[in-house]
Amino acid sequence: MTTPAVHPTRSGPVTRKDVARYAGVSTAVVSYVVNGGPKKVAPATEAKVQDAIRILGYRPNAAARALKLGSSETLGLVVPDISNPFFALFSHAVEDAAAALGYALVLGNSDGNLAKERRNIRNLAARQVDGVLLASVLFEPDLEVLETAEIPSVLLNQEQDAPGFNSIGVDLAAGARIAVEHLIGHGHTNIGLAMGTNVSGATDGREVGWREALQEAGLPEGPIVYSAFTRPGGYTAGQRLLASVNRPTAIFATSDMQAIGLLRAVHEAGLSVPGQMAVASFDGSAESEYSWPPLTTVEQPVAAMAEAAVAALVGASRGEKPRHRIFPTTLHIRQSCGCP
């Protein structure tokens, strides 16, 4: 319980000037106290100012500060869809990392729509955000908007290096490989792939990893089905995979959401998981732990990536060079693969 703030009788918000007058000091001193610098203030004066601030209920005006300083202490995050659990998790981690550094986070959804993505970026730039984190709807993002926006940025979910840009991603191929190798370890010889589709035509690292693991084990390629990185996408992928002429006994899905959809298709077909169909997936979202059966999944180090992304942005305003960072994944073993 703190003493309730007594509001000033005069109208309008309390400014630094009011505080100065009340405390009997200049506005500069109020600034020194509020910001802890750049000048020292006598303890007695400081106390007076603090009192005035509390009594008047003064809150600094961030817009004025942003105007003066040229920095809004705000970061922008543009994702295809915040209600995708992976991006929701990521957003949370980004918000944590940003808040720890005193930055607020402005959120924008692009809904898988390039025009909307661009609009979001431009909007953020106009709002003087100090940096933007972009999970593009494109596999190879449209760097021009970012360039003309002249704003520090980090490309998220980015496996390939984009020179001149900060980027962050996971080692998709390595992650897929450990998952598929694990499935192979369970004795499967026909392992299908439920591959999510990108807007671009480039081959996703997860497809590469799946293929590599199979090759190294001297196994033939199982059936591949391409569909969206979503629950419905996984559902139809599952249906098609189950209908394929050489039906696999195990499937690697490139996202947890696809795996969830796939699980539904498998259950509907009356097959048991992992008995008649083993499944492994990618992302490590919370949802994967409570599916039936719980999913064996390749976990992305979301918190670490978010921290690195925010750090890169904050570093960029200090003149640090853009760089490309790839994070390792870890296999989270649960029951869908056949482990007890």
Place this chain on the structure above:
Amino acid sequence: MTTPAVHPTRSGPVTRKDVARYAGVSTAVVSYVVNGGPKKVAPATEAKVQDAIRILGYRPNAAARALKLGSSETLGLVVPDISNPFFALFSHAVEDAAAALGYALVLGNSDGNLAKERRNIRNLAARQVDGVLLASVLFEPDLEVLETAEIPSVLLNQEQDAPGFNSIGVDLAAGARIAVEHLIGHGHTNIGLAMGTNVSGATDGREVGWREALQEAGLPEGPIVYSAFTRPGGYTAGQRLLASVNRPTAIFATSDMQAIGLLRAVHEAGLSVPGQMAVASFDGSAESEYSWPPLTTVEQPVAAMAEAAVAALVGASRGEKPRHRIFPTTLHIRQSCGCP
């Protein structure tokens, strides 16, 4: 493909002054063009200005505008946890509604922590957001922070009216009632409740609705288990409900996430759903559609609520009175209840 912007040779960002000089007009005219008012501009002049803007790559400085206007055209959203699918969905809807009105959305997670919730609100207030949407960690939110912040606000997930505040909620009791009535319609006479817990002690409307439906049907109350509104919470609730002396044949869970956790507990116990245990839940999140079996759930009109919340905030700055709005829910019938 648009003509690439030619950047000015001089350093620093382009201001309205640069545009004015380049176009050979005054800064006022640039403002009139950019804002489409308040004065009319001759078509020829307007064209010149537009050209200058494009050529110089001018972007208005939102901080300056916010300072001048006293409005940042930004809304704040504080939720317990954006990675909770329900809040993720809600956030998306809020962002859509805000963007449609030209507002950006600043996101804050309170992580179920009251101190953090308060810090978020104060932070948003300092940033001159035009309003905050608060999904409090408390059942009866701490209105003092909001009051002293002197900022328009809407309380989300708020069943009860908080005089002087905008609030929005769903009719929890009615929603629970239709779900439980549906379960009763399937012939169940022993229906348990997996009730999520609030920080406050007030009785949740969903508990009321469950009880009412049972009473009206002349049925005895089934077992109740209280636990968190989460997947793990639902999981332990499920385990306890299954272990109860008079094990129910159907359970109503107060959130989809609880139901997902509950489903896992039921599956682990080797019971079939809905055969040996029927389930219905609350929220209508995307996850509920792809559980096994798909959940019969009470859907909240998230988009409508988000729009209303944003409208209330924008209305508040125009002097509209705060009001309390309750939205109806709809039962989404899938298979977990026993329907084919």
Place this chain on the structure above:
DNA sequence: GTGAAAGCGCTAACAC
């Protein structure tokens, strides 16, 4: 240790 004042980029009232 403290204060006066310039100026960040923008809007809009007012003058022409």
Place this chain on the structure above:
DNA sequence: GTGTTAGCGCTTTCAC
């Protein structure tokens, strides 16, 4: 239809 200008609240240099 266009231009001039005061001032939004803040930071910080420079003088005291």
